[in-house]
Amino acid sequence: MTASAPDTAAKPARAFRVDLKTVGPLLALALLVLLGISLNENFMSYSNLTNVLARSSFIGIIAIGATFVITAGGLDLSVGSMAAVIAGVMIMVMNWLIPTMGIGWSVVLAGMAAGILLGGVAGVFNGLMITRGRIEAFIVTLGTMGIFRSLVTFLANGGTLSLNFEVADVYRPVYYDGLLGVPWPIIVFALVAIGGEIVMRYTAFGRYCAAIGSNEQVARYSSINVDNVRLLTYILQGVLVGVAVLLYVPRLGSASSTTGVLWELEAIAGVIIGGTTLKGGYGRIWGTVVGVVILGLIGNILNLQSLISPYLNGAFQGVIIILAVLLQRGRRTS
Amino acid sequence: MTASAPDTAAKPARAFRVDLKTVGPLLALALLVLLGISLNENFMSYSNLTNVLARSSFIGIIAIGATFVITAGGLDLSVGSMAAVIAGVMIMVMNWLIPTMGIGWSVVLAGMAAGILLGGVAGVFNGLMITRGRIEAFIVTLGTMGIFRSLVTFLANGGTLSLNFEVADVYRPVYYDGLLGVPWPIIVFALVAIGGEIVMRYTAFGRYCAAIGSNEQVARYSSINVDNVRLLTYILQGVLVGVAVLLYVPRLGSASSTTGVLWELEAIAGVIIGGTTLKGGYGRIWGTVVGVVILGLIGNILNLQSLISPYLNGAFQGVIIILAVLLQRGRRTS
Amino acid sequence: MSSAEGTPAPIILSANRISKSFGEIPVLFSVDFDICPGEVHAIIGENGAGKSTLIKILSGIEQPTSGSISYDGQTVVLPPNGAAEAMGIVLIHQEQNLAEHLTVSESIFLGREIKRFGFLDLRQMRARARAFMEMLHVHVDPDARINTLSVADKQMVEIAKAISRDARVLIMDEPTAVLSVAETQTLFEQIRRLTARGVAVIFISHKLDEIMELANRVTVLRDGQLIATVGTEALTPDSIAQMMVGRELSNLYPPKHEPDVDAPVVLAVHNLVAKGVRDISFDLRKGEILGFAGLIGSGRTAVAEAVVGLNHRSGGDITLNGKPAHFARVAQSVDAGLAYMTKDRKGKGLLLNMGLRPNLTLLTLNKHLKFGFLDGSSEARALERAVRRFDIRARDAAVAVGRLSGGNQQKLMLGKTMESEPDIIIMDEPTRGIDVGTKQQIYHIIAALAAEGKSIILISSEMQEVIGLSHRVVVMREGRLAGVLEGAEITESEIMRYAAGIKQSEHHDRISA
Amino acid sequence: AQDDKVTIGVSVPAADHGWTGGVNYFAQQAIERLGTTYPNVEFVFASAPDAPKQIADIEDMVSTRGIDALVILPGDPDAMTSAIKQVKDAGKFVTVVDRQLSIDGVENLYVAGDNPGLGANSAEYFKQAMPDGGNIVILRGLPIPIDAQRFDAFMAGIEGSNITVLDDEFANWNRDDGFKVMQDFLTRFPDIKGVWAQDDDIALGAIEAIKQAGREDEMFIVGGAGMQQILQAVAEGSTLTPIDVSYSPAMIATAIELTTSHFTGGIQVAGRYILDSTVITKDNAAEFLDPESPF
Ligand SMILES: Nc1ncnc2c1ncn2[C@@H]1O[C@H](COP(=O)(O)OP(=O)(O)OP(=O)(O)O)[C@@H](O)[C@H]1O
Ligand SMILES: Nc1ncnc2c1ncn2[C@@H]1O[C@H](COP(=O)(O)OP(=O)(O)OP(=O)(O)O)[C@@H](O)[C@H]1O
């Protein structure tokens, strides 16, 4: 209800721009969909769309956490490595529990719990270093990025950690099955997104994130416990990485040192394409969802055509990302 | 002369912290050197030290450019890919000129000129998109990062671009030889650092960077041409990437799609370890030099011992980076 | 320039039938304005009347929607972004406009650095910055960073910055809002020095006595309309106020209701020591308005911030309603019914990029929860209340707070603080930048609060305000308590004597003994 | 100048995909084993994410660790050539593994995998398995030279046959990308008879996508490198993965052993050891299975 209030203010010239700011990411998405349709008739097929959305769900869930972190003026570069280490530990925990618990959902649930817990702990660690240690978020999470990545390489002995095949069979449906034909990852992504939107817009926590990102000092003088709110954003981020990994592990049943490489960049890019400002103070969950889907579609479209040399995939991606944001550029005029 | 001056105003309690802020990176450097000495008697050998410094010079020169960009509140994620594309084009230009110009310094110089020019052009492109296009620097340079990386892959046809061997022999001394026993890369790095320090502290441009990064509005109202100054920072960054590549090509004699991967992260890390703030407004060139050397030494020290499993190198790096910044943490109290 | 003294001075800068709209919202309607060399021309008007907008147009920061600007007799289009400075038109913004990371000397010379051989001449800039600061009697190191300065010192830096430019037209938007009497006098000396040299000065202030003292002519704006331009000789503060507000202003200060002699002490501070505060003790009784006076940097703000837990307290005891209180964080003091309203509305008070509503409720969001979620309609009701109570005028209710007029921002901040329904309110410069009409309203609100049994600490640099409202006045000097005045002792000269260190309180000696 | 102490430097690329992960594993295994067997041999191990770092590693080995020999698997051989030459010029024994340097005669010993062979052998199998031709898709690795070698050899190999390559995309030698690219190929092409993934990590990802689409009976997939999980399936006679092509990361261990024996065994080791990219079928899979291997 309140969210768009600050924007309606503007003059006619602005009004148009501001409109673009909100509609921009959607417009970019629509254009991409049109491009997809024109390139391949299977693009709009149910299976293709669910494939893309299900794949985007990991990054999407992580990016929703990142939206809170960034809105509050922070940054978390460690999410990709964190995902890898969580996946690795989940697999090890499940494999290790088989002798005691046998094959079945109980093992999987225990693994899931371990994953979420580890995510939370990692978030607490990042958050405490940043808030209590007073070290720049960039540095802390660059450091933990290296630490987590090393850890999973070490645990996997440089190779791949594979989930026991029988447990993997139990767990597989979590990625591949769904409810009424909608795969679970999409459902979970949607739920997290809706939850995130509610938290961002209709809770004190969300408001506090924006306040802190906008002006930390004002937030402090308004009796907001800045450190705790900020800490919470990192914990939330960690837990959401955990949730994303819960959906990732059943897909391939393995984790290695390459798991989650560059996810942080993709997540941050999704957040910013969605209209959240990197400097903090303004965050938009639904924008993030659109941003992440845009990124997912770019990859999909590249695979659906043969016009562009695969060597130039990155260039295509780069151009689309810039264009997507160009469509909402009114924003930075201030 | 002025370095510690801003602090004299403070009260005793502050003075100590502030002291750490300046001395912090140096302290971290000193501790690393002590660690190196304790691990290996050859650590302080002339050849080892020149090796480390010469290697650090690429990132160092790029990081000095990044210091300006970041101080002015910007960000350039494209530097690594830009380096790759510049290296590729330089090599192609030189190979292509051999038939007309023959083997010799003239070809090398032409290649160098092409490299610097291309760096400048890339910087202009980034800068214009950011200042005139009003797109977030993160997005623009994420986009060009992909574009440049694709370009070099495309130019190299997925493989490697190699410099003609005879030209490479002419060019080699630029990396491996030096003046009075000091390798050229170190000399160039030092000159760029000194120049950067002078520009940052004793020219209007440097001051404008800080002003813009601190408060764009204030800078604008002080009749500073914000867009032009910001554009200049990206051009400077591009040119310095060019300079770095001039030293890189004679070392490797080739360029491929993996050239310069993650250099952006390393450069930014060096800048921030050196005490420059990521949000802009405050930059310190000599700090960046120290930061980059710290990063270079970490790698060297890891090679001096066999205690740490190589899988855990990243963890060691991460821990040291965090510690290096922890030593100057007084900063964020404001 | 030198021919300033003579008869009909030529008009140097004029606005001719200037109108301005932000989007569809008109703010100025066909306003005429002019200024001559050597003259001080004041602009007055209610909050949101369009004063800042007018002078922004006169300095090129904003472009008029219609109408024209003449400079030196030529119709000109002023260059944007302060580039008009090069033409001699210098503006001190209402909202402080300094980059927090820069040093004082860097700020003063920003955009027009002194160079030698193409490089910055740091030594000369530092020396000249120091000279300017000394000229203004400010004790600030030219190498101090802006973010370590108090609001008032920042204002003095702004003034030094403006004076350092060779202005032909110097425009000041409420430069004295955060200055105390002594600093204001220093500023006036400088203004007189400049006008004597033929500089034209446009001066905006809500302090009518300052206008009377300084200005040659006064232009009154109301709701964006030009009401009149009159020579100061023909005016009294009352008549100005009437032109501004459009009605008679009687009794700026409400009658004082002395609190009961045996009213309980609600807040007692003993031997408080903190950053910038040395051994301060005072009591606040129920229903009392306790004024805090002192020069810039005397530590009044520091006391308040240490009491409510915003700054670290290194010694001393605080007793709230007879019970010892230790506020480690502001939230605790707010919960305990003790609220502090900052004077730094831009840096600490308001989120400039957000709307009125989130700003108003930020301190008290918990009151607007329904089943744990924010209740937009409850927030909207709060805003309605605050708008009515404090007469917050936003021509567009959804505007970002940063675009409100300065005075309306201040009123919103008052509303925000009062939302927490505190029993004890520490107000730091509560009427900073507020027009006389609203000031009167706010004074009545303060008095009414006291009458209801709330207790108020009023930190103000406006001597009249302290005198007019306070039951007792604490005067601070250099972080110490210089004296406490009561009843008939509360006079301007007495306060000044303590504040300047001419007189020392025996009371204080007793405490520190 | 044979002291009784010998130091051998081992430099490999970082474990940034499955195969290099294997290289790291087997190198460290060999070092541990040989280190206990020969107490007078000291090993210095380093792995590097890129060419400058790998050059830095070998520079450090020479100037601070005093190595006598270097075993190197150059991540980017063209970029490494002159640096390796410097080591050689400093009088060290140099063993190059897997990738050919851009000038000849630098190394004392060359233990080579056969990347073009991997492509050619795979092509051979495709021609044989699809005598009438048909549609295939190719999942490539990273855009680096060895990928180009494999790819070019494969394309040359199928030339003249009726095999149609529908499209090729990079899957970055990574399971996740193998999954994604395959999903999209399956969406796009209703008729695929074969998939050349040229790497078992990619293949494992692609298999999941094929299974998800329920099209495992329509096509077969050929990976490469001999990962245990795939070999198991080959041995069991899977129709989806009928064969694999060996390209064992264990070649690094062979190189380290040979180099060590140069110093300990008194035998002069030199020349080229080419490890074939053997086609692994149901029949010979047992030879390649090793339950201990993490790869
Ligand atoms: N950039 C802007 N966008 C939209 N509205 C604006 C903008 N700047 C000013 N306004 C509006 O213009 C009106 C006049 O504002 P202005 O700042 O000129 O008032 P003022 O007379 O200086 O008041 P005060 O005494 O409170 O400083 C106000 O209603 C304000 O909200
Ligand atoms: N050099 C400084 N560094 C950091 N903070 C400072 C410094 N000087 C003052 N402050 C802080 O700024 C605030 C203002 O303090 P000050 O003592 O100047 O208030 P004041 O007496 O109310 O001044 P004014 O007369 O301007 O209202 C306090 O919180 C104080 O701690």
Ligand SMILES: [Mg+2]
């Ligand atoms: Mg394609």
Ligand SMILES: [Mg+2]
């Ligand atoms: Mg105003």
